[in-house]
Amino acid sequence: MAGKKNKKLEHFDNDVPKIIVSETSGRGESYYRLKDNIIYSSDSGKNKVFQFESAISGEGKSTVVSNTAVALALSGKKVVIVDLDFRRPKIHRIFSVQNVQGIAEYMLGEYEIKDIIKKTEYGVDVVNRGKATQNASIIFTSDKFKELIEELKKQYDLVLFDCPPVLLVSDYIHYSKLSDVVVFVACMGVTRRSQLREAVELMKKHNDNFLGTVVTYKNTGKFSSRYGGYYNNRYYKYLKSQYSEEVND
Ligand SMILES: Nc1ncnc2c1ncn2[C@@H]1O[C@H](COP(=O)(O)OP(=O)(O)OP(=O)(O)O)[C@@H](O)[C@H]1O
Numbered sequence: 529m530a531g532k533k534n535k536k537l538e539h540f541d542n543d544v545p546k547i548i549v550s551e552t553s554g555r556g557e558s559y560y561r562l563k564d565n566i567i568y569s570s571d572s573g574k575n576k577v578f579q580f581e582s583a584i585s586g587e588g589k590s591t592v593v594s595n596t597a598v599a600l601a602l603s604g605k606k607v608v609i610v611d612l613d614f615r616r617p618k619i620h621r622i623f624s625v626q627n628v629q630g631i632a633e634y635m636l637g638e639y640e641i642k643d644i645i646k647k648t649e650y651g652v653d654v655v656n657r658g659k660a661t662q663n664a665s666i667i668f669t670s671d672k673f674k675e676l677i678e679e680l681k682k683q684y685d686l687v688l689f690d691c692p693p694v695l696l697v698s699d700y701i702h703y704s705k706l707s708d709v710v711v712f713v714a715c716m717g718v719t720r721r722s723q724l725r726e727a728v729e730l731m732k733k734h735n736d737n738f739l740g741t742v743v744t745y746k747n748t749g750k751f752s753s754r755y756g757g758y759y760n761n762r763y764y765k766y767l768k769s770q771y772s773e774e775v776n777d
């Protein structure tokens with residue numbers, strides 16, 4: 529998979545994704561559209577847990593989930609992000625909190641749920657991984673983890689999972705059972721058609737309730753405020769047919 533094309537992503541990986549959504553800037557209108565669709569699809573609380581997935585690394589999942597969470601919070605929603613990317617956690621860096629006292633420590637009984645929830649300056653709460661652990665799949669299949677997610681669903685309007693890439697990490701097989709809706713992120717001009725198709729097929733086996741696809745564009749060098757578009761399911765199908773035709777050929 530380490531083909532030349534993926535080199536495009538390396539340039540971005542070192543930057544800490546930025547929160548561009550704010551009350552005053554009016555930037556990130558795509559995130560407001562996405563949050564409207566999430567609120568709409570949450571169907572007055574029936575769907576509370578949304579997992580943000582992509583085929584490969586660096587497509588913009590953590591950026592999209594973080595900015596969307598801020599847009600939801602600015603709309604008065606009680607939102608928590610749970611960082612389930614245990615190999616490359618990034619949410620703590622985006623929200624400038626410490627990656628300590630997290631899920632790993634909670635699983636060891638060192639802290640209770642209330643102790644691992646962190647407040648941020650954006651009105652979004654976060655739950656981090658905490659210390660590094662090799663037991664991600666054991667954690668995600670445990671009753672204790674299930675209890676954590678059930679408790680968060682009681683305390684929050686929306687629980688957003690920031691996830692690792694589907695084609696690189698198979699943890700989605702476990703935590704998808706605790707999620708209601710998939711938001712799929714695809715980076716235009718970077719993800720290969722075959723990668724997207726394979727990832728979507730794999731994902732559907734564990735959660736086929738797709739809200740839609742967020743298309744991220746990455747322009748060279750300058751941090752882009754135009755985070756591409758967001759479309760609902762109908763467009764997702766259109767995108768999929770489009771995607772398979774045009775990109776990466
Ligand atoms: N639309 C965009 N324009 C410019 N840079 C972007 C855009 N989206 C994301 N980035 C940058 O690309 C890098 C990767 O983004 P991000 O961490 O959100 O991807 P990811 O899908 O979560 O990656 P991973 O699979 O490694 O967790 C970051 O440095 C981020 O700042």
Ligand SMILES: [Mg+2]
Binds near residue numbers: 589590613691
């Ligand atoms: Mg990420």
